Amino acid sequence: MDINHLKLIQNYLANANLRLSIAKVDKVSQNWRFFNMRPSYNALYFIREGEGWIKIDEQEYHPCPGQIVLMPAGSLHSISVVNDNTYRKFWCHFTAKVDTLNLFQLIHLPHVLDVPDESFMEQFFKELIDAYGSSAWTAPLQRNEILMKLVRHYLDIVPDRQISLSMLPDMQKLNTVFQYIEEHISDNVSVEQLAGLIHYNPNYFIRFFKSKMKMTPVQYIIKVRIEKTKGLLMTTDLTLEEIGRKVGMEVHYLCRVFKQFTNMSPGEFRNQIMSNR
Incomplete structure (x- = not known):
């Protein structure tokens, strides 16, 4: 990666403000489908079982168990079941802003990745879900701390050659x-x-x-x-x-x-x- 591009990306990460909206694990129903939505939040799906279809802008995917999916805020999202073997997935919605801009519109990353250590990723999501459901007065800090670790872990597994500045x-x-x-x-x-x-x-x-x-x-x-x-x-x-x-x-x-x-x-x-x- 060009050293100046690297410095700019590092600057974006240093100034990123992350906020969790929701975190859950579930087995999706046959009604799990929507088309051509452009949400203001990012979605992370960690697929554990099943099959399905996801479209992000013009790219179509069929993520498999053991893969993680990043659906960036501001992009066009479509999702659907494909058969009775529906997804069981850990998932969260969150915002990631650099000033008023969406972090993942400034940085171009792959949408679907293989997760090398699935148990480690699953533990991150379990901790995030526990923090999301907690009523402790420090829970908001805990949620954002775990979310930062989760996003950092996702970024750590992205191959360097697949990280670039946005093409928009x-x-x-x-x-x-x-x-x-x-x-x-x-x-x-x-x-x-x-x-x-x-x-x-x-x-x-x-x-x-x-x-x-x-x-x-x-x-x-x-x-x-x-x-x-x-x-x-x-x-x-x-x-x-x-x-x-x-x-x-x-x-x-x-x-x-x-x-x-x-x-x-x-x-x-x-x-x-x-x-x-």
Whole structure:
């Protein structure tokens, strides 16, 4: 994988926000079918028994026992039984967002994978189902912690050669813009430069970007710079002047914007992190 693409994918994963909607295990009935739905959630199916048919966008599958299926949010889903030998499956629905975008629309992954260690995968789902049904006050944290582990385990079994940035036209454009911002965050990045990358005029580019991200390109660049500042404050001993150069902001402006985002100064933020270690 191209090193710049790898860094961008790692950045998406670092900023992904996962939330569980439901987790269950069941034997599907003869009524298990729907066609051409475009849900706002991702679905993971771990097939344990039976046969069935799944279509994701234009690709058709007949997943077998021992395989796991990822049905990304925003894609076109169809499912159906094919005979009396219906699926028994572990499954969950969840959202995975990077800002306002669906993680699995930014990253292209295989929809169906063989699971090398089926008992390990099944244990993940059992723990997730238990956490989903728990009434403990810490259950929401437990659900998301297990969900993160489950998704990470799914990603771990994806062959590197099958991981790529999205091929969807709008997502390709955004990936191009995001990658440029990541690589030039210490520079004076302009809207005109970003628009030129995808051959849009600046005014149209601003409308396009805001329709996808619910913020302007300038607001997004500032957000990226503040997140990078937080990371450098947490993991290095760099001075504010050095951090400012790395994220492309003058110190006085960095301090003012940082406080708007976090309600504390960079120094207060670093001291709080140090005191919690």
